[in-house]
Amino acid sequence: MGKKISVLGSGSWGTALSMVLAENGHHVSLWGRNEKQMSEMQATRENKRYLPGVLLDDTIALTSSLQESITDADYILVVVPTKAMRDVLSDINKLMTATSVFIHASKGIEPETHYRISQIIEEEISEEKREGVVVLSGPSHAEEVCKKQPTTVTCSSIHMNIAEDVQDLFMNQAFRVYTNTDLIGVEIGGSLKNIIALGSGMTSGLGFGDNAKAALMTRGLAEIARLGVKLGANPLTFAGLSGLGDLIVTCTSQHSRNWRAGNMLGKGLSVEETEKELGMVVEGIRTTKAAYQLAKAVGVDMPITTELYEVLFNDKSVDEAVTRLMGRVKKREVEHLPLSSAFSHQDPLNHFEP
Secondary structure (H helix, E strand, O other): OOHHHEEEEEOHHHHHHHHHHHHHOOEEEEEEHHHHHHHHHHHHHEEOOOOOOOEEEOEEEEEEHHHHHHOOOOOEEOOOOOOHHHHHHHHHHHHHHOOOOEEEOOEOOOOOOOOEEEHHHHHHHHHHHHEEEEEEEOOOOOHHHHOOOOOEEEOOOOOOOHHHHHHHOOOOEEEEEEEEOOHHHHHHHHHHHHHHHHHHHHHOOOOOOHHHHHHHHHHHHHHHHHHHHOOHHHHHHHHOOOHHHHHHHHHOOOHHHHHHHHHHHHHOOHHHHHHHHOOOOOOOHHHHHHHHHHHHHHOOOOHHHHHHHHHHHHHOOOOHHHHHHHHHHHOEEEEOOHHHHHHHHOOOHHEEEE
16 A cells, blocks of 8 residues: 655655655655746646656646645655755644654755754654654666666665665665665765765866866765764765765766756856856755865865865865865875774774875
8 A cells, every 4th residue: 555755845856756656656745835836747747847858647746735745644755955954844843743754865964053964854853743764865867767767776764664664665676775774874975975076077177087087086985984984974885875876976977967067167157157057956065065164073184075165165266176186295095994993983084094
């Protein structure tokens, strides 16, 4: 018997996940704040702004009423930009009259508080109204999911039984889901890869080739893992779907809005011009600020993130940032890493040279 699932966020990813859930026989309500957009989607059964040419399953209910969408929902799947997360969750908390499992598929860290999205959910949704919090993350372009092309992601929660329930909600022949108990690592990997994708796009915008992209991705993964482990993540998570996997897909594809944004910046556009041109939220820009602040607060060296922060927020030229990265003092690539310490998390900062 299908579950009632409220999907909050009518962008490309929320729409694509709605289609997966509807195909699996669940009762799906897709909510968007823009009443005009939702009315158009009801009339055309198409999300023309974000997924043109993709017809929505007839069973998906489309609404701009938050109350209507979440009423009696077994699961609430939140897929809104990080900057809108608190406002939406606050509204949900006021409207909820029953208990639901919260799933989020957004990727970002909140500036100033440095909270991961699961922490924001726990702060904004009363404990008696949430059965658990699950994150869904991994290498996945909405455009390919809608075409039922093979996709593999992971879901994570501190409650493995709830993560396995969510795994069952989404699993089908084209959409494979693994579980992972490392909630911190999954969220950090999924969020920070957007920063490196910005950098990857910049290298292309500057006219650099595959060597530069490979260097940026590899060293980017090292600093993502360094911060994640400092926060309590398992280093092995960053070799998985929400780490290396998500990094590959976001740094190498023009489907990625963060890559496209970086490409525009590398060609000389300003941040404001880039965001206007794309017409959608670029999570990596906001996450760069949050990760820079967080790294400073916990004492972790993140040179790529630091240089991107200077480009995005202090008007440093992209060329100057590249020069500084290439001219850094010589380092060893990898410190000695006994296999046992990868599981015990002891002395994590020595595993990854800055």
